Amino acid sequence: MIDEDGYFGEQQAEHYDRSADAEFQADVIERTVEVLAELAGGGRALELGIGTGRIALPLARRGVPVHGIDLSRAMVARLRAKPGGEGIGVSIGDFVTTTVDTSAEGPFSLAYLVYNTIMNLASQEAQVDCFRNVAAHLAPGGCFVIEVMVPELRKIPAGQHIVPFRAGPTGWAYTEYDTATQDATCHYISLTEDGRGAARSVPFRYVWPAELDLMARLAGLRLRDRWDGWTRRPFTQDSVRHVSVWEKPPA
Incomplete structure (x- = not known):
């Protein structure tokens, strides 16, 4: 059922953290956070689709300041209720058009969109605009990371x-x-x-790696790395998902 929280309202938020998917296992979260903390390089991180804080909270505990964007107030309420959740800023809205004020603290060194969430944008136009929105929030030399499945x-x-x-x-x-x-x-x-x-x-819109690269180019970003997953193994034709890193060129 879709409401003001999109497809992730109270009913989904209540059960979200109890998912049996591999992405919720402690070792997978630890690997994910390790890579993101390294890419942040001491700067701030912007999470698109921050949800209940599965990644944001452990990343913040690593010393990375995190700000999130999310449409679902129900999911963000779960984040707020967790230890450390009140210390993470969240802008309520979709991550295609919602902007974060960077005038005080400066732009972000990292933005990330994980767990297939790019596909929640159900049109090519929205996916392209997401890249453009991210690019506007990044500092020169900053990175945009997407984790998503390869179409099956x-x-x-x-x-x-x-x-x-x-x-x-x-x-x-x-x-x-x-x-x-x-x-x-x-x-x-x-x-x-x-x-x-x-x-x-x-509803989703599946997207190919090469198509994402073109979206990045339209937003002024360039591909830096593509891996099979958070272990950073090489991406191959047999990979079922990928973690891709695009960089905003230095000024």
Whole structure:
């Protein structure tokens, strides 16, 4: 259900931190934060889609000042309730048009958008504008980092357009692809103990690495690194996701 918090309202915020996805495991978070802290280089970081602070809080504990942008007040309320959460500034709004005042503390040395969140922008225009918004917030030499999946089109059987990605006795989920438009919708179906069902659908737009590079160029950024993940292994044709780093040229 979509409301003023987008697709991540109170119902999703309540359960978000209990996700069983690998991204919520302590060792994965630690690797992510280690890379981001190094890229920040002692400067400030801007997290787009800060949510409940999965990455922002441990990054702040590493001494990196973090400011966030997020549309969901419900998610940010969870961040605020955690130890250290009140010390992190958050601007409420979408990360395509929302700006952060940098006149007092200066621009950011790092901006990051993780966990496939670039795909929540469901049009190419919005994704391009996101890059431009980030570039306007970065200091010369600053970096923009995106973590996102590689589109799973090789998993689609011939003549079909559905890829299941979760199945169990209490729920299942699948992605419905439109390869002509690059639109994708994730459908989640869950069952409660009393046998009741609930369905939720979230639209995405999948995006290719080379397409992201072009978006970066349109925003005046250039590719610096691309890895298979936070371990910084080389990105290959068999990689299922990538962590890419674009740099704003020095002045």
